Amino acid sequence: MAFRYEEQMQPPPPQRVTDVAITTHEHVYEVDPRLMERWVLQQAFPNWDSLRIMNARGDHLAWMHAHFAKGVVTGSELLAEVDAEDAAESSERHP
Numbered sequence: 001m002a003f004r005y006e007e008q009m010q011p012p013p014p015q016r017v018t019d020v021a022i023t024t025h026e027h028v029y030e031v032d033p034r035l036m037e038r039w040v041l042q043q044a045f046p047n048w049d050s051l052r053i054m055n056a057r058g059d060h061l062a063w064m065h066a067h068f069a070k071g072v073v074t075g076s077e078l079l080a081e082v083d084a085e086d087a088a089e090s091s092e093r094h095p
Contacts (some may be wrong), residue, residue: 003046008046008047010047010052011047012024012025017029020035024050025047025051025054028050029088
């Protein structure tokens with residue numbers, strides 16, 4: 001397969017997911033680059049490299065967990081903890 005610059009260096013048009021997130025390739029979510037470009041130099045990745053990175057994220061996370069994590073905390077656990085703290089603070093303010 002030949003490398004065609006225009007095909008590989010132009011990702012599909014971004015779709016807005018939230019106020020701060022966009023998606024270009026299916027299942028590839030990223031912070032809207034406009035929100036970061038002032039502080040973080042944006043790099044242009046070929047489409048195949050973006051997809052390679054995205055497809056390897058599970059292996060990368062598994063390696064990081066195996067080497068550095070004492071435990072894995074889910075997002076729902078964190079949200080439940082924050083909600084519990086908010087409820088406790090609210091009940092202290094309004095007995």
